[in-house]
Amino acid sequence: APIPPPPVQRWRRRVRSEYMRLRQLKRLKKAEEVKAVFVSNRVKIEKQTSILNGEWSNLRIQSVPLSSSDGPAATKKMCTVESGFPGFKVQAVAMRPLSTVTGIPFMYSWSPLQHNFMVEDETFLHNIPYMGDEVLEQDEAFLEELIDNYDGVHGDREGGFISDEIFKELVEALNQYSDHEDENEEEAATAAPTEKKEAERAIRRSSTEGKIPSDKIFTAIASMFPYKGTMEELKEKYKDLLEPPSLVKLPPLCTPNVDGPFAKSVQREQSLHSFHTLFCRRCFKYDCFLHPFHATPNVYKRKSKEIRMETDPCGADCFLLQKGAKEFVDQNMLRSQRFRKRRRHQLQQQQQRPASASCPGPSGFAEESKDGESDHETTSSSDGNSRCQTPTKLRPVDDEAEQPASCAAEWSGAEESLFRVLHGTYFNNFCSIARLIGTKNCKEVYTFAVKEALIHRVPLEDGGILPQKKKRKHRQAAALLTASALSIPDNSSNQVYNYQPCDHPDHPCDSTCPCVITQNFCEKFCQCEDECQNRFPGCRCKTQCNTKQCPCYLAVRECDPDLCMTCGAAEHWDSKVVSCKNCSIQRGLKKHLLLAPSDVAGWGTFIKEPVQKNEFISEYCGELISQEEADRRGRIYDKYMSSFLFNLNNDFVVDATRKGNKIRFANHSVNPNCYAKVVMVNGDHRIGIFAKRSIMQGEELFFDYRYSQADALKYVGIEREVDMS
């Protein structure tokens, strides 16, 4: 018998072979997955093509006429196929030459877009750009430099990479494997007492089932993959991974569907949390494509106090006709008004309903004492927060069953949540609340409100604070923004910085306000007062706002439809004809553009209808990327000798390479017929392309890529080439 190698080495070998086997399995599995995806994709493509084919067959298309003008001469040309085998006849068919069709320029695929689209920085290089074998061979330094710019290349780490999943499987496989190995080893090596062996095996069995395999395995793995940690760490990790995955907790802030069967009774903040965090107040959309931060509404102030109390009963059964109801409402109204001046209370999330609450009544109110207790009068602007404040009671569903129906009607979790939501908006207008809830009448709502108010009396402990969460998907963009905001150099430079709504409740917009620092006006999205000195007042023009007489035009801003009420920017939403000529970008009043091979190079953009001088033609749209990302991408674009990068401001660059609109095909010219202008449009910088002179229909559009300062040059590949030489 051969002398067995030392155990450590043996284990290492096992680890390696097992690892390879698992990797092989994974690869096969992945290949299968890819195949399946490919097949399903094929099916999709075929479906789509058959739809397209159907459309084409419906199109009124004449088949290409064969060049029959040559007549017999053309038909004489025969194509023949001869076979060396005797059995096959020579096949011949008349050649039918098709008329030549001139080719079209090269085009990389891109996605159409009419509004800028912010994307995150790419820290991983998705693929090594290919631009012909020669370039890469000649310029290896370029590739190395390129890869250095990124954290890594996609798929690069695969060799030697060990994921949690593989790790777990590896340990398990080795564990299985070790059992009989050890047996053999033991049998061969020593003649141990069978009882002992049995005992050992039992122990090992139990350890196999009971979870932690022998240290030998972890030692071997640790020696094979030193960067994954020591033996102990690996062991701990394995233990963690053994935790049953079934215990995946529901994300804490996910509220059950209010329309679903498991709707729970939750606080107002919780019910509205998703709506508040995801809504973009600037785009009016949820999780918009352009703005990384969405300010939550509790920092917004009510501009008009529009809560109208319905003093008249809504019907014969109205709660207002009940005894004491009116007093309750009035009192509560006072309370809530006072309450609004107060700092927000953090309410206990899981609060048990006190037994005394079972028979509530208007008489049981002791508001003052409670208020006094938590009275922190402030004059801060955040007092508006309390508007959302509602008493909270989270009642488990089981509780509901236990509690005898002391109230007139049973309240479901959804109804209770809805009540709290609406109470934050309608306050004690229970008639309206009842109408909106739909399933309860105002008396029931009133009764419930009284109950809730009673609960409210109970002193509250701080805790269960709802985090002031902001969804942040652009972490890098955020970092960049703060960096740029902090490193604003001197006021003399005519550099333009991105606008970010300011939010500093403690002081007015002074020299520390980010808007002031970046030399931007405060916009309607800022948290400052309407009377803020840094706010742009808008124009009062009655003309077209296309001269420097208009303050908006002078400040290179488009008219704000919420500020400029006289020029027409806030009218005729459905019409293309607006008296104000300074709101074309926001309304997307672009000209009809056409695409055709350019007279100069590649593709070109052509205009369908004639335009006047200074008329708006189109917005230059694309991906909004950071300057750093633009630097990285620009390096590749320079190699391709084609760049769609367009400097927007000091923080961002518009890249129309992957996404854009038809104006992206407009070529550069030193004697152009269009010009580009970065305009502040409702808080966003956007690039407008305007007519430099009157342009006739069918003319090709050109603009000067070097539209701004010299530093813009470095983002335009071709110009840079010229510059260097």
Added chain:
Amino acid sequence: MPSARNSGHIMSGAGCKANGAVYPASSAMLNSVKKPKMEQIQADHELFLQAFEKPTQIYRFLRTRNLIAPIFLHRTLTFMSHRNGRSNAKRKAFKVDNMLQTVEKMKGEQDSPSLSSHLQLTFTGFFHKDEKPSQNSENEQNSVSLEVLLVKVCHKKRKDVSCPVKQVPTVVSSNEFEPSNSHMVKSYSLLFRVSRTGRRDANGLPNGEANENIDVRDTQSRKKRNSSHKEEGDTTETYVAQMTVFDKNRRLQLLDGEYEVSMQWMEDSPVSKKRATWETILDGKRLPPFETFSQGPTLQFTLRWTGEASGKSTAPVAKPLATRNSDSSGPMETRTSHHRATPLAVKESVSTDIQMRKELIPCEPRQKLRIFYQFLYNNNTRQQTEARDDLHCPWCTLNCSKLYSLLKHLKLSHSRFIFNYVPHPKGARIDVSINECYDGSYVGNPQDIHSQPGFAFSRNGPVKRTAVTHILVCRPKRTKPSLSEFLESEEGEMEQQRTYVSGHNRLYFHSDSCMPLRPQEMEVDSEDERDPEWLREKTATQLDEFTDVNEGEKEVMKLWNLHVMQHGFIADNQMNQAIILFVDDCGAHIVRRNLCRNFLLHLVSMHDFNLVGTATIDRAMARLKQIQEELPEDAEERQERALLAAAGSCNGGAASSAVGKQGKRTKSALTD
């Protein structure tokens, strides 16, 4: 002896030769260096060729092509209107009744295929290939005399009798062919005799270069002139040809038609003694019958039998350049004056030759306008000059007749060059340089290049075609022709060199598929929608990625996002309206999908953002309730579903659905 003077000149074989060749010693000289060395001349010549050879070749090719298959006629251009020999004079006298007369006359002719009473001969030219240096129709006219004799061959007499010298009748009355009393005429034949006097180089001027197409027409003489006396020229060559009119059996041999008769050279001897034969002998060798037409001198004429002696010729008649004014006093009169064949010779004193020269004078005040072409090349540092005495275009040999027309023609037809006019005491100087801005871009009718196969016609019915405007009549306001427009202008010259032609003279493509844009797709901008398909899908997937947003919320958010994307709301004060529109558009869907409470949350959230008022919430919810009531069956369905869900048979709980299909993002995961 009557003879006809033909104003036509001799067609030259050197038609395609261009300017340079004709000027063998074109005054190539450098103005700075007096006596340049040979190498210098050669080097300079190289530079000259480098600059001008290519475009000149192109224009010569185009000239030849235009001769073979003309795209347009120069005479139709406004600035070449003097080339148009046609006048509208006849129109003034036109009456509708005349049409009937004409037709009746034609009818009558057809009805009587027998002999018409008069033979009308219209001579169109005498061509002699051997004559190398051709004639210039403008400055120099060579003329020949033509005699036409009717030869009667009598049966009885032994001797050939040439009939009393018949005048050269254009119109021969048929009664001439009647048997005469004295003789029994056996056959009649026509004898043509052309005598030509060598008058060449009389005034020592170099002749123009090749004749061009139109010049051929210039050579046509519609009328022979009778002249009894010979020119005083020293050498006279005579060519003869004979054709039988009636043979012995009195059958007519010459029918209506155009004839080209091969002429034979003969000594200046009496014709009567010699019998013309159809055999052709050239240099003692017999030639195949048709060779003679390319070799020897030929006479072209049109023969017609007309019913009326005075009938006007219907043969195509072209008049020489610049004689259109003399229309009424011209050939027609002469013809009628001697329409009847008389034995007496009628003399025509005025030769066309002279007539033409006279008429040229008012066109161009200086009779011999000298034009200097100064070729600038090698960045306009070098120049070569050529002078010529006519107004022919040096590239396409077109006779422009006027300086203005020449300049205009050069500028418009030869845009590869830049021409600048400089007044000169002896005439004019034209500076020629290469147009660097010429890009050859197509400026014509888009239909001509993009016939757009497959788009124009269809078997399924009519389709739209590219709209093309064909200008039928255009009478723009024309400025008075002035030579000043060719003077070199200082500013904006380069800009103007590039011709901007407006209009959609190209084939457009769809930006998404790169497929050609069909004419009927021009009007709608199909690819510039605010919410392209991919973006709608993107917003949905992006929301689906959240793990801590429940299904109901997601669905309302998606609906709202699509609504905003579709309508492109931009202002806060649009929101109230937007919400009402949302209910109208998606209310039924919201009710059906059981999302009413989520929708209410959305409204309250909008209110929290201070975008809508409570009035809007009330209105929207009332509208939703109304929609709900209009969909009773859906409500039942919803109840059913709710029951099922409550019973637990439905797997879609809030908790499980919230975990989501593609849990990638959380709204709170990235919170600080």
